[in-house]
Amino acid sequence: MPVQHRWSLRSRVSSFLVSSDSFEVGMKRFETDYATRAAQKRKLRIYATDPMSGRRAPYRITIDVENEPNLRQGPSGELIEVVDYDGWNQTFYRAVNLNDPALLMEGGLPPSESDPRFHQQMVYAVGMKVIDSARRALGRPLNFNAGRSKPKLRLLPHAFYGRNAFFDPELNAILFGYFQADSRSPGANIPSQTVYTCLSHDVIAHEMAHAIVHRLRPRFIEASNIDVLAFHEAFADIVALFQRFSYRQLLVEYIQESRAELQKAGMLVELAQQFGYATGSGKALRSAIGVSPNVANLAATHEAHDRGAILVSAVFEGFFRAFQKRIADLLRIATGGSGQLPLGRLHPDLVNRLATEAAQLSDRFLRMCFRAFDYMPPVDVTFGDFLRALVTSDFELNPEDTDEVRFGIIEGFRERGIFPVGVTSLAEEALLWPSQVNGQAQPLPQSLLEDAQRFLTYSATALDQSRMKTRSGSGRSQETTATETYQSSVIEESSSVDEAVPQNRKVRDSLFGALTTYARENLLAFGLDPEKTVAVVGFHAVHRITADQRLVIEFVSQFMQTDKASDEISGQLPFRGGATVIFGSEGEVRYIACKPMHSMQLPPDLRKAAEARKLAAANCTEELDRRDPRMAFANSDYLRDRMKLRARFSALHEEG
Template identity: 25%
Template sequence: MARSGPVATVSLLIQDDTVDLGTVDGVPVPKREVRELALPEGANDRFLDGPACRRLAVVDLEPGSGLPLPPPAAFEPKGEGDLDGGYPIEDPEAASPAALAVNAFGVAFRTIRMFEGPDALGRRVRWAFDGEQLLVVPRAGERANAAYDRRTRSLQFSSFTGADGERVHTALSSDIVAHECGHALLDAVQPSLADRPTRESIAIHEAVADVIAVIMALDSDRLRTSVLARGGNRIDAQNAFSSIAEAFGVAKPGPGGAARHALRDLAKLTSLAALAGANPHELSTLLSAIYFDTLRDIYETRFARERGPRRDGRRRLSSVQAANRALGTAHVVFRRFVLRGIDYLPPGDLGFADVGRAAFAADQAIDAAAGRRGTAEVRRRRDAFAARFVTSGVVAAPAQLRARRPRALDVPPERLADLRDHEFAAYDYVGRHRRAIGIPARVPFTVLARIDATKRVGSKTVVPQRELLVKVAWDRVPPARADGARPRPVPVGATISLHWDDGRCLALVRSVAAEGGLPAPGGDGPPSTPADPDGDAAGAGETLLADDVAFDLFHADAAAAAGRGAGRGARSASVAARPARAARPLAAPPPGVDPGAFFDLVRARSALGR
């Protein structure tokens, strides 16, 4: 087994601190489990008080004043000078600052390591902001929300008193922490989704963040066993995987005070027509439900196989054994399918169809690299995945999700390193192949940083797949409008996947908008062609939303927005009405916390009067 870097042992909540996980064989399922947080080997990193490490650090704030406090959780090494250790908590059941900090840090750390692991992206991501450290604020204030904010380089988790009078701490919800960390990771891989936010691009962000929360929940053996025991070895009913943030949903009623069992339910596939006019969080459930249905298909297929005759002649597995083994395998297959697709997303304005196309292309690239056709099981899964995009109204036919593999884009393998490392080689390659890529003549383009990643594509006996991803961005100018209005350029792009072993093109994924677009949800134009915010070239697509580059956990009305979106003006007015306060000196950052990120966070919160 490969040696990791320093390891910290922590006790983490499996889900929310108030959720009952039921019993298995008459024994209550514990709410917590001990996890090891392992830093990458050779990363020149260590765990510090906070918790903190180079990529992730807790900043604790005094709830009333918002002033930064010393690190709430101390790192205790196993022995003198030992880099391994843990973050012990005196009373894990109490919502102490240390308990909130360790849970939020631990879940976020594990989410990042999962996302960058060989069963997902197979590489380290660079944050969408300047710097290498993401801050975690477990006591970010009093409101029913949590958020990722690129501007302050932080994940912020608030607390509130629910409708039933119980205190809810979002930092103690594994679903919520994984969801917000998912926003930060998706922003790192695909910053264009937040650079020009539309209703649909925000919905993509919310759906992917929800699915990442599902993937992290599936990683718990205890939770998988609990869900299967309570659901009769099925996952198609309401359960811990389909229900995002259960404690939050119970404590915060829905519109009109309607009771609910969770913040969002992913088990109900709907259609674009049914979601016409929905806010981005509601719209996101269409895409996340497509993915959850895919998980269900993978599990049911694997369960049927595990229940069948065994090739080695041994006795068949019991239903419980088969179900647990099938869901464990489905978890890995689903994680690879979802996150490889995220890596294949092209730059530019994107819609739901682009997400489906990228996932389809990434999955087919595995077969292309191996020089074989996918198994019957894999082909059925892809066909069912494409069919859901059709029945939900995202595309008219499955063919619209299929990417190409132009042989003209093949590269001699000895030139791949130059293509990866040198800008001249990258621009020369794209310039010579602009027609095959789909870039119009005389249109300038930008080649983004090339991505060299190695990913697992099967069991441990299967050689991992190394690929080079080349992403290209350009602007598409729509045809002139009949009313003479100046058309607004639409940012579009393409992703090219090249097999490292032989330089073959495994996939060309062009954005739908680069090809003229598909109807947008609730509109007649391309899915991600926002109207000009100045009104001089309004298009048929969606309207650009406020470019705050921050993602709240749920859609709040103006009164509850607490400084975001429609509520920003009202909050600004209330802040302005407060008596002027004397400027206070900035506190020094805690040890291990990036000073630039720390001061950005403190200044931003001071400006909001928090």
């Protein structure tokens, strides 16, 4: 190096080192939030479907879940904890520590059927992924707190021996079973091999969806009409399938296989393949396609899973229509305008673009389905209610619907004979929930509106808490044994929480008290009985950004009434009515999703609707009795409690 250049370099370095101000500025860059905060996401490996297909590399994927730096062994985090107690063998399995440096570097344990620690990782990773999808869609915090003794949702990967997996609200837990594959017709499994439901992505996501639905609408497990239990099953299937559709690396494989016709990608639209084949059925448990559209099928189908499959196929009909519309321009470009793809494998660049479109669209559909809960009645849900909620919730964020997503969904419902009650047509404006049911309801009083606005501020802060905890987390794990993890959260009985309770108790008490008073003054406007007590069973604030970048702020309240006189009459459930009322940012009533009660003070059309609901409840009880083999030798206790016993997820899954 020339002498003058060496001196020039030395001079520049010397001048920088002697300048303390410049040195401090340089170092402060490493003290910023960006440089010091913990990672936002944690990478974990899973089976994209289940071990049967997971033998192939494309079906062993890595997903991102929310990073919990203080995640304990189990894993046990802020929302869910895995307790790996084998109920059949009466033993604890060693708990995985996902904060172990080696596992952090490698994205967790590799997929394994024989390692219980991977089973724990699998249920945790998929469970957190579904929760993240729900929270992003709802735009507010989501928890499963069911009392001090059960502050988290528990996942038990090896809870029992049996062909089942179910969510238990009383235990606030999801229990996964394991069983032996059929010895004669096991499909791609070894005859009599052990099949673990906790290794099926679809089963985990399905059960997580049940837990989320129960948290959002606890009364949706009461069979007040033939659609209720079927809706629970259908929604859980929808979540499981769309969650799988969001894995872009998996979509690449399916799109290449189906030549961009996703409805023909068999494995993509099939649910719980290993489970179904292992039982000897020779097929997956269920499919997003189901039977061909037929208006007559709905009236002839009553079993919850079969009826729910009709709803699933209606939603996916909308998805497939929207996908074909979104990729039409890409196909024209790729084919020189003909739209006819050439023979052979598709170009990788085209496949990648199509996979991106499919992943983005599936995410929109998943968020739309979760958001629909803000626009659904608190009780007695029907398939038609779900359609109206889907249309209303998406209209709020995407009024133009340039992709014709809502049109495709409406057509899918129409082709299967799913028509909402009380609408004049299937036009979009007719499907939106009304702002008036029985005259104009009063807006929220100013004092109540101020409480709601304070709650909105609290809700926004709570939504950001997980990010704040991630930023300040140390990343150190707390060492506990599997036995200690279980014993620190002993399962006790307590009542379920029916209302969305904020942590700020003072705000909660003031708000719910004022809402109760407000509801009493507006019962007739909400289609309810002014002579019966009313309960506020939910309230939350909504803040979302629309497609044209507008901020939407709404307050969603749920009011419910119970006709106690109908309790235990012929073993039926109590007759309930209610209304979900959506208020604007200024307290005005924007939408009402109503299930009317019977009252002579209500107009004839609402009284008729209430009578129709009572008849539907009686018909549902009769249909369930007809298909219940226990009715042949039932005693008086069973006859009295049979509808309550049927309102259990374990019993519901046994039927499927």
